[in-house]
Every structure is written in C-alpha cells, then in structure tokens.
Amino acid sequence: MALLLGRRLLNNKTLLKTQRRHGYIVLVPEIGEDLPDKNPLVQEDGLPQFNKVTIENCMAAIGRQTLDFENDVKNIEKTLEDGPEKADFFKDIIDPLEKMGTSLDMTWGLSKTLYLGNSSLMPTKSYLAIHDRAKKARATKYNSPLIYRAAQSNVKKVEVGSEEERVVRKFALEGKLNGMNLDGAYRAQLDLNLNKMLIERQKFKVKIDAMTKKFNHRVSDYDFYKELPKSLTDAMPGGALTLNPHVVNGFMEYCPEREWRWNVWQALVSRGSGYGDKEFETSTHMEEIRYLRRDQAKILGFKNYAEISMETKMAGSVNNVMDTFEALLKQAKVAQDRELEEMHAFALNRGFEGSRIELWDFQYWRRKQCRSLFEYDEEKLKEYFPMPKVLDGLFDLCENLFNITIKQRQNVPTWHKDVKYYDVFETHSSAPVAGFYFDPYARSDEKMLGVQTNGWMVGIQNHSRIAETKPLTALVFNFEAPTTEVPSLLSMKDLQVLFHKFGQALQHLLSRTTYSEVSGLSNVEWDAVDVSGHFLSSWLYNKDTLSRISSHYMSEDKLPGHTQDSLIKVRQLGAGTELCKELYLSALDLEIHSSKDFWLDIVKRLWPQYRSFPLLKHDSHATSFTQIFYEEWAAAYYSHTWSKMIAADVYSAFHEVEGQEQAIADVGKRFRDTFLASGGGCHPNQVFRNFRGRDPSPKALLAALGLKDKTNSIKEIE
Incomplete structure (x- = not known):
C-alpha cells in the first residue's frame, strides 16, 4: 500500500495509532529559542521553504508545535470541566483544534516529503522521531474523556448526513475505540492488552524479516539475464536473488527454470512455518495476536475483532463483504479453472512437461502467453510513453x-x-x-x-x-x-x-x-x-486516453490501435485466477479475525473454495501474512478488492456515455462534486449514491476483467 499523510485516523489503524502511547517515546529536542520568529520552514506565500529546511529546524519545530498542541488540548479540557455536555462542540472544541493543528500538520507533512524525496536531508532515524512525536501529540484530542463526552452529547444535535455530523461521529467513535467510555480497571486492561500486542507483532515481524534476509541465492548463468528487464537486473546486483517483493515477483515472471522457481516459491511460502528453522516459527505469535485482538474486542464490547474493523468501513459488516464477494467468486472460480486449463495446453505446446500448472508456474507462463498471444512486450511498449x-x-x-x-x-x-x-x-x-x-x-x-x-x-x-x-x-x-x-x-x-x-x-x-x-x-x-x-x-484502458498520453519518443507515433486492444486483453488474461487469490486472502483475513479455530484449519477449509491449485504440505503462506499480523490490514485486507469494485462501478458511468462529450463532462462534474469535493465529510455509501443514483454492484468489475457476470441482484450495501 502506498503511504498517505492525512488519511483517516478512524479505521483499523485507530486502535494502534490513536491510542495513548504504549511503549517508549522518542523525545525530540527543541532547538533555538527564537524558532517561532525565524523558522525557515514556511515562506510568506505559505509554501515550505524546502531549500532551507534542515533536520535541526524540523525537529525544533515539531518539538515546539507538539508541546503547544498538547497544552492547547489541555486548555480546551479545562473549559469542559464544568460540563462537556453543555459545550458548543464546534465553537469550543473543533474550531480551536483546526487552527492549532495547522503548523504541526505542515511540519509533519514536509518532514515526510523530505524523508521520501531526499533521505540525505531527512534520514530514517530523524523522520521516525518526528513521526512518532507528531502522532503522539495529534492523538491527544482523541484520547480526551472530556472531548469524547462532548462529542457523544452532540451526535444528535447536528444535522443528519451533514459534514458536522461526520466530524462529531468521528470523535465519538475514536473515543470509544480508544476506551474513553471504560472505567479505570477496564481501561488499564485495554492498555496492557495493546502493549502485549505491540510486542507480539514486533516479534512476528522480526522473524519474517530474518527469514526473508536469510534466503540469498546468486544466479551466475549468463543466459538467464538475456530476457530480464533492466529494472530487474538493477534490483539484482551481481545476480543476487532475494525474497524482497520487487525482486521475487519479477524473478517468478522471467525465470525459465522451473526448479529455480519452485525453490524460490517454497522459500517464500515457508517463512515462519518452522520447517527446518524452529526458532523462526511465527505460529505462536499469530495465535497470541489473535487472542489479544479477541480480548480487545470483548473489552470494547464487540463480538470479535472483525466487528471492530467494520465500524469504520464502507462495507459496514462482514456479511456484506462476503455476500458481495460471493458474486465475484461465482464467476472468478469458473474463469480460474478455464484459465489454468488453457495455460497448461499453451505450455505443453512449448515444451512444458508438468501434469498441471502449479503456483510457481503461473506468473511465468502468463507472461509467455501475453507475449505470444498479444505480442505484448513491456520494454517496447515503454517507448511510446515518455x-x-x-x-x-x-x-x-x-x-x-x-x-x-x-x-x-x-x-x-x-x-x-x-x-x-x-x-x-x-x-x-x-x-x-x-x-x-x-x-x-x-x-x-x-x-x-x-x-x-x-x-x-x-x-x-x-x-x-x-x-x-x-x-x-x-x-x-x-x-x-x-x-x-x-x-x-x-x-x-x-x-x-x-x-x-x-x-x-x-x-x-x-x-x-x-x-x-x-x-x-x-x-x-x-x-x-x-x-x-x-x-x-x-x-x-480507454483508447482516447492512450492516444492522449502516447507518443513514441523517436518517431512520435501514437500507440497503434491493435496494441491498445492488446492492453485490454493482457489485463484480462489470468484475471479470474488473480481475483480468486485476492478473494481467498480476504476471506482468510476475515475468518482469522472472526473465528477461534486454529489458523491452519481455517486455511484448509477455505483454500479449496477459492483456489484451483492443490494446497501442498509445506505451503504455510499464512505464517508470513505480514499485512494482517504486523501491518495495518487486520480484518481489512478485503479493502484492496472492495475499492477496485467501487472504482470500476464509478468508471462505468463514464463508459456508458463514451463518445458523448457533454455527457462525459456532466458525469465528470458529478464525480468532482461527490467523490472529490466531499472528502471524508460524507459517508462513502452516500457519496456513491449521490454519484451513481443506486448502491454499488460487482458487475462493472467483472466486466472490466472480462469475467462474464451471470449473477442476479446481490444484497444491497447498507
């Protein structure tokens, strides 16, 4: 997932990002007493003065601004001591917070920009110190019992469906998920739970990182490099093959040796399994994390962790996700079987000797199909897109x-x-x-x-x-x-x-x-x-757009029409197999965070429902599922496919009026006035209805992927 600053705090990250700080705090020093008057971070026109920004003045600014913000939150709390229920929530709380947070957000944002854009100006260690300090300060407004009580009492006072309602509900739900409604004993129990969870998650990550780094194979066969794109050879200096995603994915696409692919695949899916390296098994940590998340849900008054996650999701409930994805699976599973059968026949005609296509074969033979069937050459295609x-x-x-x-x-x-x-x-x-x-x-x-x-x-x-x-x-x-x-x-x-x-x-x-x-x-x-x-x-995948953005860097020719057609076919090749994979991982994640069954039993139960490959004995892919056990996708991995489904439905509104200039302009204005203008000020279900005039459907995604939709109506998304 790409990184976003300003992304909603109120989501599955809430329970870790907006909690009162657990573990150690990195203290950022204040440097320079004259900082407020001579701070070079912002120019008179309001833009950051990037050419004068240093680590020292970023750290000094964040030190001062975080302390000021925390003190201002305390001052707001003092005004609420006599009765938060009586407060004017916007005049007394939100308006001051909006003004107080501006400088802090600017410093945090430009520090992150420097970190990503020029690490010599903002090294990792310095940025993490700034990030941790800023995050801790910004969380104080959601960890205030008085502000939480004020939000609760104002939920019914604001207009239903208004931006103000979204703001009030955000603070009310943030407070609830942070335990602001709990008494002292339960809140202490929640704090202890989260501290333990952070430790277990870190142990999980350390072991997976160790196993990822432990695999180091050097490819010395010169012929192997002939077909590799420059981006992959650059990522493999001296022929060093690693399990880092940007390396291993390219390797699985281009490696002609099946045995090599099998070795890499086996190393990838056995990380954390304990096969051969008992000290690096992660199953214990996985089950402890699951237990702690169930306990966390119980403390907060939810049935399970997946139910907590759905509090902050467009889908609204696990049932809505599964009902919708069932419609996708119905078509994708049939397509997967057909795709693997066709791929096997294609491979047999080109010297393949296996009795079936296995997981470690799919990416390689898909690329071969793209090139043979559609003359798809990534390197030649690039020449049209300067x-x-x-x-x-x-x-x-x-x-x-x-x-x-x-x-x-x-x-x-x-x-x-x-x-x-x-x-x-x-x-x-x-x-x-x-x-x-x-x-x-x-x-x-x-x-x-x-x-x-x-x-x-x-x-x-x-x-x-x-x-x-x-x-x-x-x-x-x-x-x-x-x-x-x-x-x-x-x-x-x-x-x-x-x-x-x-x-x-x-x-x-x-x-x-x-x-x-x-x-x-x-x-x-x-x-x-x-x-x-x-x-x-x-x-x-719109031909007018491809013509608009293409021009061969030497001849200046537009991308040929037959190549434009090929791009659409390439997108659809193997789409059923890929979609089944994502649907399986989504179901696995939700079941892990809904059920008490052992993780391996869940895998064995779900796998045949979604995948047309055999589940091999040493395939322990769940033990390295870092997105849900270390990163922030617990009970939310389905979001990848869900957002694609919604986006496809949105895009289909433009496709329906293709060739009609004024109609496209009208739909574009409607998209801007809804999705782009509303931000987080309107629930996305309502935003979608305002744009499309109905609830979302999986049909557009199925059509875009070339998977014929034979489904009837699905359960509406509430």
Whole structure:
C-alpha cells in the first residue's frame, strides 16, 4: 500500500495509532529559542521553504508545535470541566483544534516529503522521531474523556448526513475505540492488552524479516539475464536473488527454470512455518495476536475483532463483504479453472512437461502467453510513453474531466532540481485553489525504494475553511531517470502507479470541506480510500486516453490501435485466477479475525473454495501474512478488492456515455462534486449514491476483467 499523510485516523489503524502511547517515546529536542520568529520552514506565500529546511529546524519545530498542541488540548479540557455536555462542540472544541493543528500538520507533512524525496536531508532515524512525536501529540484530542463526552452529547444535535455530523461521529467513535467510555480497571486492561500486542507483532515481524534476509541465492548463468528487464537486473546486483517483493515477483515472471522457481516459491511460502528453522516459527505469535485482538474486542464490547474493523468501513459488516464477494467468486472460480486449463495446453505446446500448472508456474507462463498471444512486450511498449507526453496527457484528461487548470509555477524552492511545483486553478479563477510538488525520478543515493509501490502521495496540508488553508500535496516516484539520449520512459506498471497516486492527490487537492478533520482522504473509510486512485487508473484502458498520453519518443507515433486492444486483453488474461487469490486472502483475513479455530484449519477449509491449485504440505503462506499480523490490514485486507469494485462501478458511468462529450463532462462534474469535493465529510455509501443514483454492484468489475457476470441482484450495501 502506498503511504498517505492525512488519511483517516478512524479505521483499523485507530486502535494502534490513536491510542495513548504504549511503549517508549522518542523525545525530540527543541532547538533555538527564537524558532517561532525565524523558522525557515514556511515562506510568506505559505509554501515550505524546502531549500532551507534542515533536520535541526524540523525537529525544533515539531518539538515546539507538539508541546503547544498538547497544552492547547489541555486548555480546551479545562473549559469542559464544568460540563462537556453543555459545550458548543464546534465553537469550543473543533474550531480551536483546526487552527492549532495547522503548523504541526505542515511540519509533519514536509518532514515526510523530505524523508521520501531526499533521505540525505531527512534520514530514517530523524523522520521516525518526528513521526512518532507528531502522532503522539495529534492523538491527544482523541484520547480526551472530556472531548469524547462532548462529542457523544452532540451526535444528535447536528444535522443528519451533514459534514458536522461526520466530524462529531468521528470523535465519538475514536473515543470509544480508544476506551474513553471504560472505567479505570477496564481501561488499564485495554492498555496492557495493546502493549502485549505491540510486542507480539514486533516479534512476528522480526522473524519474517530474518527469514526473508536469510534466503540469498546468486544466479551466475549468463543466459538467464538475456530476457530480464533492466529494472530487474538493477534490483539484482551481481545476480543476487532475494525474497524482497520487487525482486521475487519479477524473478517468478522471467525465470525459465522451473526448479529455480519452485525453490524460490517454497522459500517464500515457508517463512515462519518452522520447517527446518524452529526458532523462526511465527505460529505462536499469530495465535497470541489473535487472542489479544479477541480480548480487545470483548473489552470494547464487540463480538470479535472483525466487528471492530467494520465500524469504520464502507462495507459496514462482514456479511456484506462476503455476500458481495460471493458474486465475484461465482464467476472468478469458473474463469480460474478455464484459465489454468488453457495455460497448461499453451505450455505443453512449448515444451512444458508438468501434469498441471502449479503456483510457481503461473506468473511465468502468463507472461509467455501475453507475449505470444498479444505480442505484448513491456520494454517496447515503454517507448511510446515518455514522461513529458504522459504528464501533459494526464493533466489534459483531468482538466477536461473536472474543469480545472494545472500550471507549473517557476522558482519555487524544492528539495531537488528534478522537482516541479504546480498550481491548480478553477477554470475561471485567477488565484490557485491548491498546489502539488512532483518528484518523478529515482535517485538511488537519496530515495527509498518502496516494497509494495514505486510512488507515494503525501498530504502536506489539508483544506480548511476554519484555518483558511489550501490543499498542498507532494507526489514522489521512483521512475527511471532520463539520459542525454532517451527521456524517462514509463512501463504500464509505472503508468498505473502514476495515475493511481494522482487520483488520490485529486481527492486531496479538490476537497472543499469546511473542516480539515474530514478533508481529502482524512476520515474516509479504509475500504474507500483507494477508490479515486483506482478510478483514474481505469482510464489507462480507454483508447482516447492512450492516444492522449502516447507518443513514441523517436518517431512520435501514437500507440497503434491493435496494441491498445492488446492492453485490454493482457489485463484480462489470468484475471479470474488473480481475483480468486485476492478473494481467498480476504476471506482468510476475515475468518482469522472472526473465528477461534486454529489458523491452519481455517486455511484448509477455505483454500479449496477459492483456489484451483492443490494446497501442498509445506505451503504455510499464512505464517508470513505480514499485512494482517504486523501491518495495518487486520480484518481489512478485503479493502484492496472492495475499492477496485467501487472504482470500476464509478468508471462505468463514464463508459456508458463514451463518445458523448457533454455527457462525459456532466458525469465528470458529478464525480468532482461527490467523490472529490466531499472528502471524508460524507459517508462513502452516500457519496456513491449521490454519484451513481443506486448502491454499488460487482458487475462493472467483472466486466472490466472480462469475467462474464451471470449473477442476479446481490444484497444491497447498507
């Protein structure tokens, strides 16, 4: 998952990110008594003065601002001591918090931008100290019993469906999930539970990291490298093969030796299993984490941890998720069986000797099919997508869809010469309404390489009418840098990352909420956060868009029509198998956090329902499922597929009026006025209904993936 600053605190992360701090605290020193008057972090025009920012003044600023924020929260609490139920929730609490948090958010956002964009200016250790300190300070407003009581008493006083209701309910639910409604004994028990959970999660992560690093194979066969793309050879210096995702995924696609693929796959799925390395087994930690999460749910008054997660999700309940995904599975499972049968026949005609396609064969033979059946060549395709042309086309698409203008502003201080700054204007406005930084190219000595993504969107400043702030964001990528002979050329995967992150940025930049608390992606339910990103990525399979963003870097020819058709077919090839995999992992996650059954029994029960591959004895994939046991996706992994489903349904509204210029403009305005403008100020179910006029359906996703939908109506999403 890509990283977002300003993302809703109220989600499955809440229980760890907004709790009173557990474990140690990194104290950030205050440096310089004259900081408030001479702080170089912000210019007169409100933009960060990146060319003068140092670690020292970032740490000094965050030290001062966090202390000020915590003191201001205490002052608010003093005004509530005589009766929080009597308070004017917005005048006495929210308005001051909006103004107080502006400087802190800016410093936090620019520190994160530097961390991702230039690690020499903001090393990991320094950023983590700033991040931990800022997170702790910002959590104080959700850990106040008095503010919680004030929110509770105001829930019924605000207009139903209004932005104000969303703000009040956010504080009320945050407080509840943080145990603000518990008496001292139960709150202490909750604190102890969370401390133990942090320890177990860390132990789990340490063991998986150790097993990942322990595998180190060096490939010395020169012929092996002939087919590898440059991005993969660069990730394997000296032929070093690792289990890092950006390496192993490419290896499984390109390695022609089946035995090598099997060895790598076996090493990957046996991490944490204890086979051969008992000291690195993670099953004990998995079960302890599950027990602690069940105990946490019981303390807070829920049946199980999955029920806690659904409190902050668009889906609303596990039943709604499973009912909807059942409609997807019905078509995907049939398609999976057909795809594997066709792939096996294809492979047999090309020398494959196996009796069936196995898990370690699928990626390799899928790539072979793409090349043979559709003449799909990733390296040749890149030649049609030089960065300057792609960016012009992307901006043009967004300007036409959403009635905005994007212009580069010169002479804006940045953290590197490659970074550009852009203003966003309403079509008829003279002053910009938002702005963003764009840092496109990899710099191995300065930028971190993402494990799951090659790009990030960082919300530096939210829109707030109370604090009178305009949206500001940074887009940081690791695309291949240009040379003197060749411009930066983007692969299809690069294009998907660019469009996805820009879609998220648009929701931040075009938010028009009154309060920062619900601006942009803040307060958006976790399973809806990626909708705008996936929506914009869908345009990559639109022929007009492909023509708009393509121009061969030498001949300037547009992407040929038959190649455009091939891109759609490539997207659909193996789509049933991939969807079944995601549906299985989603079901596994939800069942692990709903049931008390041993994890292996759950795996054995669910696997044949979703997967057409045999479950082999040493396949212990659940023991390294870091997304749900260490990261923040517990009982929320389904969000990946859910947001794609919602985005496909959204995009289908444009597809239905394809070729009708005015109709597309009307739908674009409606999307902007709902998904982009509302931010977290309206529940995503209502946002979707306002845009589409009905509840979501899985049919559009099935159609986009080429999986014929024969389902009848599904249960409405409440």
